[in-house]
Amino acid sequence: MTADHTSGPLIDVRDLERTFDVRRRVEGRRRRTREQVVAVHDLTFSVDGGEMVGYIGPNGAGKSTTIKMLTGILVPTGGEVRVRGLDPSRQRVELARRIGVVFGQRSTLWWDLPLRDSFDLLQKMYRISPARYRENLDRFVDLLDLGAQLDTPVRQLSLGQRMRGDITAALLHDPEVIYLDEPTIGLDVVSKGRLREFLRALNRERGTTLLLTTHDLQDIEALCDRVIVIDHGTSVYDGTLAGLHAQGGSTRTLVVDLVDEAPPIDVPGAEVRKVEGPRQWLSFPSDASAAPIVAAVAASYAVADLSIQEPDIEDVIRDLYSRGA
Amino acid sequence: MASPGPAQHLRTYGQIAWLWIRAAWQYPTSFVLLAVGNGLITGLDFVGLWIMFSHLSRLDGFTLHEVALLYGSASLALAVADTAIGSVERIGTYIRTGRLDQMMTKPVPLLVQVCADQFTLRRLGRLTQAAVVFGWACTYVDWTPLRVLVAVSMLVSGALVFFGLFVGFSCIQFWTTDATEFANAFTYGGATVTQYPLSIFPREVMVGLTFVIPVAFVNWYPCLYLLGRSDPFGTPDAFQFASPVAGILTMAAALLVWRTGVRHYTSTGS
């Protein structure tokens, strides 16, 4: 690796813009009208080598459009993308040697042939040296526990095994960055756990950069130190997972079980959200301490039980979305 | 690392194709049925010509073995092209299923991947049948060294012309996937035309088959030379040696259309 490649961020996205022309048939008009749909708008972020980034957002937010522009499948209509200093759409084939892509529900493996055959072909397509290939294959097969499946036709593999096969396929050529689109979709809990463990190890041992789109927030919690939330084509949050909780104006909830029914509790720093018989829900900012509130409640009311609910990350993101809308 | 050249691409093509052949062998019954069925289609094609000749001795002045030379050479060129380009006619499906996107993330030129994808030897049937007919017709040719040269260049150029037509017209699918049959009129239509002496068509059609869809160069012009005939339309004799030019031009045009198509795809994403 030469120095000019390692200077600057690995992925650099600036003011990225992507619009689509959509033809739509309008009721009452014979001609279809053209309409511009903005898929990605004013998107800026950068990722350094070795980061593990969760790229999340609701369906149609522009996630896959972004990934397509990062891999060179789609040309931006505005702004700039650089991956390792390369312009993906112009230097797509060159870039392809340095990246790995896994599209969650579509396999690149040869359906009717043993797993090993697909890997062998990839060695040739990427021109991986035989020594490096053997070394990588041994390592990944060991880590992903695929040894017994190497000589099984892909069509006979389970969904989890196939996904592990696809991830191996995307990594054999030592990519610097790997894009994973919904890698755990449809997998059982054990498979998900094993996959996450593998990705962590990969990042730790080889410094492989990871960009992950997912609906499974546990993937994010297990893997990513950084989250980029995209909505309506633009980034609405970029930072740590913990920061996301705070930033979302997120609140924790104090659940109070009173001995008797009572009118809404009135204490400073907290607000009653819901009353149900003797049980009341009080919300307070995540970054505030619970102690003074608990003390205030206990001082004025007869309390049977208390518990604190941590904010749900889904709620946090939903909050962000609704604010962005 | 030196950037890979055509030889490297050809090797990669072969490696992908080989994997597909092995995959197809997992279903030997279907494989054999498809190969035999394909041979049958083209075999019956020739039986049709033969039946035609049971009602006449000359078709527009051409004898059966002369027509067989036309038919065999075009069919051979088509079979070679058809075998080589595999799935290029299925681009529309690849776009719809996202397979094209997957291919675009691989460090091998897209056209190499698309052509090698789902490579199948089922056209072996057509290849064999065409070779037999061509071989038989060749025994009636009065060979000279130059005629041998023209014959070889005819087969290579013919394959290039068909390759170009299939790639070029398949690119329509980058713009619309509804009109795939439209392309058949030019690809398979062009192939059908070459089964007959082109003199049966009016002059305007002939001009189109020379300059627009240049299938006349696949077999008609060079065969006139092999048979020592002059062109009934009176086109210059130079045309009889121009097949390589037509082949290269068609290929170049097709590659240009292909590049435009891919660029359209990457700029519209659909």
Next chain:
Amino acid sequence: MLHVAVATRTFRRYATYRAATLSGIFTNSVFGIIYSYAYLALWDANPSAGGYDSQDAVTYVWLGQALLMTIALWGGGTTDDLAERIRSGDVAIDLYRPVGLVGWYLASDLGRAAYHLLTRGFGPTLIGLVVFDISLPGSVLDAGAFAVSLVLAVIVSFAIRFLVASTAFWLLDQSGVKVMSGAFAIFISGMMLPLVLFPGWLGTLANALPWASYVQVPADIWLGKRQGTDLLAALGFQVMWAVVLIAACHGVLRLATRKVVVQGG
């Protein structure tokens, strides 16, 4: 009526592909032109080959192009849906429905054929009429008989395609058989070359097989080659094959049902 509803639905389904239909008509017409010139050259060399004159021959070409999709000569049509349902195993549900499977798919295929007749049948016919001055049926009786013959052609073709699709019960995949059967049909139906030109025993055989009902019989009726009792014989020939083949469909289905039941679907 249920079957009418099924047919109508299929008609509508096919009617949504307008660009595909137009490009199909274009392609049929290009092939019509190519074959017209080939036949003209043939009949120029032998003006009474097969008992046709050159106008008969060119008319035959355009009728063939018009019928190509209507009778789904290459195979396919709604029986492809059946093959797909067999492959996926969904057919097990169909087999337990109170409605007969053969009737259901036949109705659906007639709906498809009606759409293809109106578009890809009339389109090339019109072009042949304008460009090559093809002949029209000589009498109202001939025209009516042609219409009946056409329906019978679709039924016979449907039955054969149904049998081909049914091979998926045993082979899982119909594609190999479909390609073989399609190639054979193109040749033996008279699509490639009129059966009247087939010499000796080959001609006798081809004219006796069900595929003759696809193109040769309807075309001969259109051209007025079958009159009086001969016309009745022609239609009777189609009816005979339609009955035999539909019965065969039912028989195969019964065997298949037993197989599906034994294997538990």
